[in-house]
Amino acid sequence: MAASSTRGGKKLLEVSGLTMDFGGLRAVDNVGLDIHAGEIVALIGPNGAGKTTFFNCVTGIYTPTTGDVRIHTADGATRRINGMKPNRITGLGMARTFQNIRLFPAMTVLENVMIGRHCRTGTTILDAILGTSRSAREERESIDTSYQLLKKVGLADVADEYSRNLSYGAQRRLEIARALATEPFLLLLDEPAAGMNPQETHELDELITRIRDEENVAILLIEHDMKLVMNISDHICVMEYGKEIAQGTPKEIKENPKVIEAYLGEEAHA
Amino acid sequence: MSHLKRSLGIGLWFMFLTLPLMVVRVNTVSREVEWRWSNLVWVGICAFAIAWFWQFSIERRAAQRAKVAAEPHPEKDRPSLAQRLADDPVLSRRVLLAAALIALIFPWAVSTTQNFYHVNVMVSALIFVVLGLGLNITVGLAGLLDLGYIAFFAVGAYTYALLAKGFGLGFWMCLPLGGVMGMLFGVVLGFPILRLRGDYLAIVTLGFGSITKIVLENWDTVFGGAAGIAGIPRPDFFGLPLDGREKSIYTYYIVLALVAVTIFVTNRLKNSRVGRAWMALREDEIACVAMGVDMARTKLSAYALGAFWAGLAGVIFAAHNNFINPDSFTFMDSAMVLAMVVLGGMGSILGVIIASLALKLLPEYLRAFAEYRMLVFGAVMVLMMIFRPQGLINNMRRKYEYDTADVESNDGGK
Incomplete structure (x- = not known):
């Protein structure tokens, strides 16, 4: 969160204190995330960390239990979109893809x-x-x-x-x-590289950066492919067990001991 | 070779199974046991032939599937007749013209002043074509299973019957009113079931259909109860007196026009923003909503439009029969209309028309085999679902024309 001060561009999406409960299970616990214009932001974390739930809360498929999701539209207005229907949110300018292709x-x-x-x-x-x-x-x-x-x-x-x-x-x-x-002004990609071979992943990598540059779209993506994430992201948010454990530039994330322990470390040993 | 062996086995098995039934007969008058061995031979031959054909078809189908699976681009398959028709505007226009001509001449060709039975049969069949096409919007295009569709048909029919008998309103006045009433009921039903899908939707619509019938049966002060409403006026032709045959032919033309309008509207809708939204809803509801399609509005419009055609058809039905009672609006009829859509091919206009005509006309002309017609009917359905689960005619893929020139030339396709 400390890193947000160094980020340029207009703020597009502002999520604060987002919590989502399913009965007694807290899938997302007090997560905050900002996305600025022209950025590629990655949301990473082990399986079951609550990344997709976070996505579903932001895109209106779920209504978050508490917390705020605000967007700043092109005309300068700020709107709180919690609980809005998914089609309205898409109409406002956020579009998504799905983890299991739909x-x-x-x-x-x-x-x-x-x-x-x-x-x-x-x-x-x-x-x-x-x-x-x-x-x-x-x-x-x-x-x-x-x-x-x-x-x-x-x-x-x-x-x-x-x-x-x-x-x-x-x-x-x-x-x-x-x-x-x-x-959209913000594109949300849920594991776009899942099931792709290295060549396809590489092409996807290019495609995502190209979309950002040519279409002037900010991108939030969930991804497990660390190479892809580290290559293209400007900002990374790491989640584990529904909690946000770190945020920062790829370099900061790579060096963060908590992240290494929770996620990257395991990957490195595997 | 193994085919022959298996078929032979099946033939023998059937001969054994049907032995007591087909061969042995006790003649109670002469107190003798008759042995009809020739029947056994026939059973054997028929069972053998059917079994052989069965295996042959199954194998052919498996081979086709394997071929499709092996090919990297299955789309290079020989296009179906329907696809070719759709792709070739000249051919399709000719076929359409021919069909229209036949439809126009038909009532004069098959009827005499005394006997216009065939025209009446055709009117009933065409009414079901309209119903089939209407349900095709709800089930075939939007994928919303509706097991109580006939209720909207009943709404249209009773609207006309009550308005004509009670207020003396004419047919042409009531036709749109019947449609609008159907539509209203469609919306009324649509609202509570917006969130349901699949089995749950089926149950609720089934319940709605039953409720409608029960209300019609029991509220006899308004709807005439099980006795129904009789003496409903026929459509009037500028006040001119028509004899029986002319009346039938006139109704035939009205319903034919309605079929034409239905086809036109369905076709326009199918290839429009609205129709695509329906199809997307059928394919994947969550993705559809996430792409900015308003689910509530899309579902309601599909229900309302489907019900609208049923309402219109209902008005014509009441006018054609002069008499309606709740027995015309049973679950069996709902299932029939649904079968037309499924057999014809979900979403395919031509398929639904063919299936509707077949399902209405076959039982009518198979009256000679009255005892067996439901058996044949069932067998045909089972066979259809095994060999053409996608329906008679596939819903065709629409090809769009687009400008292939590069607008931003430097980043064209890889």
């Missing part, structure tokens, strides 16, 4: 991305039935934007495939493209 398998790759455009378009049922100019224009816009995003993640040549036919790595990239289609 695509729409029976829809084509392009259609998957077009779903991301849903909250940025407003064609109503009547528009669609009557084929109004608005419906035609938005349809065109959705297709073009989605196709350009597919190009960006390298999936343009399989745009008409069913998404279930894609390889694992490609499905992960498709999830990222779909999330980007919602025009």
Whole structure:
């Protein structure tokens, strides 16, 4: 937390004192985290540390028991988004991917991305039935934007495939493209490199930095691949048993004895 | 070779099993035991043939699967007829035109002034096509299982019956009203079950269907109870007097027009922002919500629209039959409409139309085999689910046209 003073950029997301209880189990205990514009922030920790729960609280899938989740939108307003529905939060500009891939398998790759455009378009049922100019224009816009995003993640040549036919790595990239289609200012990636081979991980590494630079999107990611995390993150938050045990730059985290003991140390011995 | 052996075994087994039933008959008059050995031979041959065909089909299917699995790009498979139709606008337009022509000529071709039975049968079948297409929105596109769909049909039918008998409102006035009433009930049902899915949804909708029927049966001061409502006026044709045949043909054209409108609307919706949201909801609810789709609104719209078509169909049903009672709105009918959607292929318009016509017309024309028709019906369903679990016609993949030119040329696809 001490490191936050040295971080530049406008504050985008501000989480403070976030606690999430499931019955008697405290999955996330008083965790705070800030994300600034243009940053890649990593959330790491052993399995079961509460990282995904933290994600779900921030994106509205769960309502946190206590604590605040605030976002600072582009127009300078601050909004508390605890308990807001996930689709509203996505509408406000935070989009996510899932740890266990959640695509729409029976829809084509392009259609998957077009779903991301849903909250940025407003064609109503009547528009669609009557084929109004608005419906035609938005349809065109959705297709073009989605196709350009597919190009960006390298999936343009399989745009008409069913998404279930894609390889694992490609499905992960498709999830990222779909999330980007919602025009987020903050992208939340839940273990994007899980199940990828080293080559794919390396490509992902490039993709994430490229997205940050070109799309002007801040990124919060959960990841177990330490090489990837240390390579691309500006700021790291470490969790263990629901508690936050350290925050700082990759260098600080590497040297933090608590982290080494809890997490990296085990990895090193393994 | 092993096929032959197995089939032979199955044939023999069936001969043994059916021996007492098919071969031995005690003639109680002459007090003799008849041995009908020829029956045994037939059973053996039929069982053998069916078993052989069965194994052949199973193997072919397994081989196809293996082929698909082995191929790195399964999409390179030969496209289905339906897919080819969809991809070729000229061909599909011709087929559509031909179908429309046949549909228009049909009532005049098959009816005489005395006998217009076939037209009436077709009207009932087309009403179920509308129902099938309506439920296709809820179940096929949005993936919300509805086991009480026929209740909305009942709402439409009773709306017309009560308004026409009680207030003297005309058919054309009541048609939209019936649809709107169906829609209202759709929303009413939709609200409490927004959070449910799968089995729970099925149970609640099933309950809703039963409640509707029970209310209709028991509230006899309003709905006429089990006796129903009789003497419902037929649709009027600018006040001109029509004879029986003309009335039927007129109703036929009305329902045909409704089918056309339903197809048009479903097709437009399917390939729109709304339709994609429905499909995404069907595929993965959590991901769908996380991508910014308003679940409540999307689910409610799917329910309301599905119910809307059922309401419209109900009005026509009441007008066509002159008489309605709660027996037309049983769970069996809900299951029938659901079977049409599932057999036709979830989400596929053409498939649902074919399945609806087949499921309504086959039992009607199989009356000659009245005792066996439900048996045949059941067997067909089981076979369908084994060999084409995805339905008659696959929901087709939509291909979009896009500008492949690089906008930001330096970072195109790898």
